[in-house]
Amino acid sequence: MKKTTLLNVALSRTIAGMGHGDILVIGDAGLPVPPGVELIDLALTAGVPDFASVLRAVLSELQVERHVLAEEMQKVVPPALVEIERLKGKLGKREWLSHEDFKVLSRSARAIVRTGECQPYSNIALISGVTF
Incomplete structure (x- = not known):
């Protein structure tokens, strides 16, 4: 059994x-998953698991070079953004896109991780880095 x-x-x-440079998206319960992109569905009920818990678990294993957020997140300020700010040292450079452009970017993701998060715009695209 894994120890991590x-x-x-x-x-x-x-x-x-x-x-x-590969992309992994962590999304809220409503983020659409484009055809052909793998869905890793963790959602159980509204709010379970929450965005923050999933992000922390992913960051325990993924080296991140940069991340992308939807500009609309700045207006709504969901709890996800508070957690992203707290973890910004592990997330590399930040880029902002419109929510529509974020959904276009998600077409290139290796996978989209669906959480139970129900706060609007609680989505992040993580672009992998290297550990060397």
């Missing part, structure tokens, strides 16, 4: 297979 924080098989496998 992240126990979900599909998510752990996806992270292990990611290369430099």
